[in-house]
Amino acid sequence: MTQEVTLNAALEPIAGQRATIRIDGDRASIILDVTGLDAAGGDALEAAVRAAASAVPGIATVRIAQTAQRTTRRIIAVASGKGGVGKSTVSANLALGLQALGRKVGLVDADIYGPSQPKLMGVEGSRPQATDKLLDPVPTPHGIGLLSMGQLVPADQAIAWRGPMAAGALTQLIVANWGDADTLVVDMPPGTGDIQLTMVQKHKPAGAVIVSTPQDLSLIDAKRAIDLFRKAGVPIIGLIENMAGYACPHCGELSDPFGKGGAETAAGELGIPFLGRIPLDIAIRTASDAGNAAEAGAFREVAVRVDAWMRAA
Ligand SMILES: Nc1ncnc2c1ncn2[C@@H]1O[C@H](COP(=O)(O)OP(=O)(O)OP(=O)(O)O)[C@@H](O)[C@H]1O
Ligand SMILES: [Mg+2]
Incomplete structure (x- = not known):
């Protein structure tokens, strides 16, 4: 003794x-x-x-x-059934919002068909280096590391990359030198293809955020995306209604050209939480186009809810 x-x-x-x-x-x-x-x-x-x-x-x-205790790094997948509903915009802003709440966040752009995070995060044309055979995330001006399919796959070759090659590329983005990042936000491609299957089967997200627009059609698509995760046992964190209502660029007043409350009702019917509405706001679009994803107010509420979900999970 x-x-x-x-x-x-x-x-x-x-x-x-x-x-x-x-x-x-x-x-x-x-x-x-x-x-x-x-x-x-x-x-x-x-x-x-x-x-x-x-x-x-x-x-x-x-x-x-x-x-060594492995850093428990949790993956939050941002998905939708349909393209163009704002997954990438939501992913970038969710990443920034979670970072503002004190999380160490990495951003993965898994959208092989239309990778947009290098542009959104202001590092267009970037190429990651590798250390010990693993990719090093590219630092962005926001302090969040980024790895994107767009950094691996030349745009004109994306179509030929379906199937196993695309799945392999996804794994390279996820199993990378993420350092002490505790949260990986993954911008998923639209639909339910190979990338989605590899994501849920091999990299098991902690939860999925589903993005939809107020129109009914995309809610049907959202349901398809929800089913993919549910079948794989990935919890649905909730539904975000994007481009919901119109924020007047002059006075800031919100109006609802497509009606109001559809997504919230649908979330209730689907038995999943509603995470909030993001208005159709010209400022969101111009900031995105300028590679200037800035954590806008409406996204803060969503980030707070996702953060609370992660705490409780
Ligand atoms: N709330 C919003 N207000 C204004 N513009 C928005 C909003 N959300 C997204 N946009 C714009 O809509 C377009 C599509 O958004 P985004 O690229 O995020 O969608 P996506 O679902 O990732 O599309 P894809 O399926 O092509 O990957 C972009 O030009 C983006 O700037
Ligand atoms: Mg996108």
Whole structure:
């Protein structure tokens, strides 16, 4: 026992709470928690601990095993049945909103047919480097790392990339050097194809956010997207109604050319939470076109709800 006390005292200044020791005769077994250190840092710490432990009288052999708690990184998939409903706009703003709430966020643009995040996030034409065979997310001016299909697949070749190649590319975006990011927001392609299947089967999102516009047709499509996740056991965080009502660029007043409350009612009927309405707002569009995704007010409420869902999940 006393030897354990001596060893602990010797290691404390070097390893803090990281070392868990066991002594068996003249052998010390040490489990070293290297969470948050890179490989070189972990090895340096191990060497220092080994030296200190070996210097403790009566200890002849020192065995050290490194362990690390893997960052529990959760994937939030942003999906819709139909194209053009605002998934990419919502994904970018949700990522910014979650970051503003203190999360460490990465953004994945899985839309092989129309990758738009490099433009939205102001890093058009960027190409990721790789370290240890894994892609390094491209830093954006907003402080969020980005990996996009558009960085891997030349636009004119996207069609030929269906199937296994597209699925492989998705995996490269997800299994990447995301560092300490705790949340990956994934902008999904529209519909229910190979990318979606790989996403739900192989990379199991923590939850899915469904985007729809107020028109009935796209709600039917939204239902198709919801079914895909439900069948795979991925919880639906809720439905966002985008381009809901019109924000007057002059006075800011909201009007409802397509009627109001359709998506909220539909969410109720589908048994999923309603996450909020984003108005059709020229400012959202011009900010997006300028590569200037700026966390607009209406998105904040949505981000708060998604954040609350993540906390409770
Ligand atoms: N709330 C909004 N107000 C104004 N413009 C918007 C809004 N949401 C999206 N847009 C604009 O609508 C267009 C389509 O949006 P976006 O690219 O986000 O849709 P998408 O669902 O990702 O489309 P795709 O299926 O092609 O990937 C973009 O030009 C975007 O700037
Ligand atoms: Mg898109």
